[in-house]
Amino acid sequence: MDFHASAAPFSRKSVGIENVRRSVTYHPTVWGDYFLDYDSNLTDTLPHEEQKHQSLKEKVKQLLLDTPHDSLHILDLIEAIQCLGVGYHFVTEIEKSLKYAYDTYIESCGKQNNDFCTIALRFRLLRQQGYYVSCDVFNKFKDHKGNFDESLISNVQGLLSLYEATQLRVHGEEILEEALKFSTTQLNSLLLNVCNSLSTQIKEALDIPIRKTVPRHGAKKFISICQEDESHNEKLLNFAKLDFNLLQKMHQKELSEVTTWWKALEIENKLPFARDRLVECYFWALATYFEPQYSIGRKMLTKVTTMISIADDIFDVYGTLDDLTLFTDAIERWDFSVIDQLPTYMQHFYKAILDVYVEIEEEMGKIEKSYLAHYVIEEKKRLIRSYFQEAKCVYSGYIPTLEEYLKVGKPSSTCLLLSAVALAGIGEVVTKEAFEWVASDPLILQGSEIIGRIMNDMTGFGFEQKITAVECYMNQNKGATKEEAFAELQELVTDAWKDINEECLHPTVVPTPKTLLLEIVDNYARATHLNYRNIDDYTNSEVNAKDVITCVLVEPMTTP
Numbered sequence: 001m002d003f004h005a006s007a008a009p010f011s012r013k014s015v016g017i018e019n020v021r022r023s024v025t026y027h028p029t030v031w032g033d034y035f036l037d038y039d040s041n042l043t044d045t046l047p048h049e050e051q052k053h054q055s056l057k058e059k060v061k062q063l064l065l066d067t068p069h070d071s072l073h074i075l076d077l078i079e080a081i082q083c084l085g086v087g088y089h090f091v092t093e094i095e096k097s098l099k100y101a102y103d104t105y106i107e108s109c110g111k112q113n114n115d116f117c118t119i120a121l122r123f124r125l126l127r128q129q130g131y132y133v134s135c136d137v138f139n140k141f142k143d144h145k146g147n148f149d150e151s152l153i154s155n156v157q158g159l160l161s162l163y164e165a166t167q168l169r170v171h172g173e174e175i176l177e178e179a180l181k182f183s184t185t186q187l188n189s190l191l192l193n194v195c196n197s198l199s200t201q202i203k204e205a206l207d208i209p210i211r212k213t214v215p216r217h218g219a220k221k222f223i224s225i226c227q228e229d230e231s232h233n234e235k236l237l238n239f240a241k242l243d244f245n246l247l248q249k250m251h252q253k254e255l256s257e258v259t260t261w262w263k264a265l266e267i268e269n270k271l272p273f274a275r276d277r278l279v280e281c282y283f284w285a286l287a288t289y290f291e292p293q294y295s296i297g298r299k300m301l302t303k304v305t306t307m308i309s310i311a312d313d314i315f316d317v318y319g320t321l322d323d324l325t326l327f328t329d330a331i332e333r334w335d336f337s338v339i340d341q342l343p344t345y346m347q348h349f350y351k352a353i354l355d356v357y358v359e360i361e362e363e364m365g366k367i368e369k370s371y372l373a374h375y376v377i378e379e380k381k382r383l384i385r386s387y388f389q390e391a392k393c394v395y396s397g398y399i400p401t402l403e404e405y406l407k408v409g410k411p412s413s414t415c416l417l418l419s420a421v422a423l424a425g426i427g428e429v430v431t432k433e434a435f436e437w438v439a440s441d442p443l444i445l446q447g448s449e450i451i452g453r454i455m456n457d458m459t460g461f462g463f464e465q466k467i468t469a470v471e472c473y474m475n476q477n478k479g480a481t482k483e484e485a486f487a488e489l490q491e492l493v494t495d496a497w498k499d500i501n502e503e504c505l506h507p508t509v510v511p512t513p514k515t516l517l518l519e520i521v522d523n524y525a526r527a528t529h530l531n532y533r534n535i536d537d538y539t540n541s542e543v544n545a546k547d548v549i550t551c552v553l554v555e556p557m558t559t560p
């Protein structure tokens with residue numbers, strides 16, 4: 001970027017405040033010490049719960065094995081298992097059934113008893129699994145004029161199923177673009193004429209489709225929907241509820257541990273200008289992966305994310321240009337001995353950052369992979385470099401083009417660093433190739449970065465203390481309104497989802513552990529959708545985020 005062009009109205013330099021420390025009032029933590037109480041006394045799994053869990057798991061597994069691959073019922077069963085959040089227990093069985101569905105795809109879709117709903121469901125389940133299957137199967141639901149058949153309008157479940165299937169579309173799939181418009185319009189008009197529980201289901205799907213749902217949040221939501229459905233399978237539902245509760249206890253215990261760490265840092269006293277969002281950061285980590293074996297990863301991610309959040313507040317609000325120059329240099333040098341050269345308020349923070357990465361290196365050392373920790377540090381440096389570039393831009397008053405902006409705005413989304421940290425926390429299965437893949441910033445990761453950056457910027461426009469993609473677009477297209485800028489940027493988000501969808505299909509160039517890496521990247525985009533689809537729920541976490549966190553991390557499911 002060239003930072004020497006004419007000054008913009010919001011330029012700090014233009015109003016002579018480049019060396020004035022500023023502050024914005026963020027609301028205090030919603031949670032305080034709340035999760036400290038969730039220590040082992042409350043969160044250890046009891047032996048009878050363990051036994052019941054095991055026995056229900058066996059029963060669900062048997063149900064899967066007993067349902068023939070060629071029955072229509074198997075698709076509904078897999079869908080229920082996955083939506084209820086217990087698919088991770090039956091990965092092999094599900095893969096086997098879906099392989100069969102893939103091998104017999106065209107033949108099965110052609111059968112008489114294959115209705116609209118089933119065809120759309122099969123299409124989605126296979127695409128979710130990474131199988132490329134053709135969208136031509138939807139042609140048979142069009143009338144002689146080429147429109148979707150009017151008879152589909154009254155089929156609510158079919159419309160929902162079609163709508164969900166379109167979320168897996170890739171570039172150039174015209175019929176799925178039409179299907180998305182058709183199903184969205186019809187579902188919106190149905191909202192007025194259906195019963196309460198169905199209208200809630202439609203509203204929720206329109207707001208957050210399955211493809212964009214954060215797994216734990218989705219599990220809780222679908223358990224409630226499933227309960228209302230009289231045809232639900234009791235054993236599966238009970239298993240899902242118990243599994244949810246056992247995982248929730250584990251997550252509460254992790255939160256209790258990271259709260260102890262956070263309190264000891266005394267951030268609210270030492271850096272009172274910064275957002276205090278420990279639990280929200282943990283929730284982001286939980287969105288990345290929720291399974292028991294990634295406990296260490298979630299704790300690492302939480303610590304790293306809180307440090308990012310503080311750094312972001314220093315760069316965007318509090319720090320002077322001199323402070324930011326010193327801090328960026330100190331991060332490049334990555335050395336405890338440079339602490340004294342930093343302004344006092346940064347010293348404690350700089351040490352806290354380095355300590356977190358020492359801890360990551362030590363954790364990786366336990367599996368003899370500490371030599372890979374430098375990949376994570378390099379991503380931290382890349383992030384801080386991008387923050388510094390953005391800050392310099394504000395101080396210079398130059399408004400970049402959207403393209404120039406995104407070169408810096410993509411890494412500043414945090415997606416690259418958080419993906420590298422997520423990898424550092426997966427234990428034995430981590431590979432050097434996976435870190436190198438993240439470092440190379442492949443297309444799929446860029447998709448998540450774009451979603452992260454642009455959705456964040458749209459909610460931040462008018463509030464952020466820094467330049468956003470919206471200003472860049474409006475400046476570049478003289479006379480463009482905010483609405484036009486939003487429409488154009490929303491298109492970029494839609495395209496980014498198509499990139500992600502395409503890159504998830506076999507054969508992928510993603511290294512081992514492939515499925516996990518794809519999940520990590522997908523989940524970053526999903527967490528962004530959840531937190532930034534209306535307002536910035538991370539910064540303003542008193543309303544929506546508080547409700548979501550309460551639902552996922554505080555309220556257990558009622559089990560029989």
Ligand SMILES: CC(C)=CCC/C(C)=C/COP(=O)(O)OP(=O)(O)O
Pocket residue numbers: 281284305306308309312316412413414456457460464466536538
């Ligand atoms: C993914 C998460 C939760 C990251 C950690 C904190 C963070 C940088 C939040 C976004 O703040 P912001 O809206 O001020 O970001 P930016 O300044 O990059 O626009």
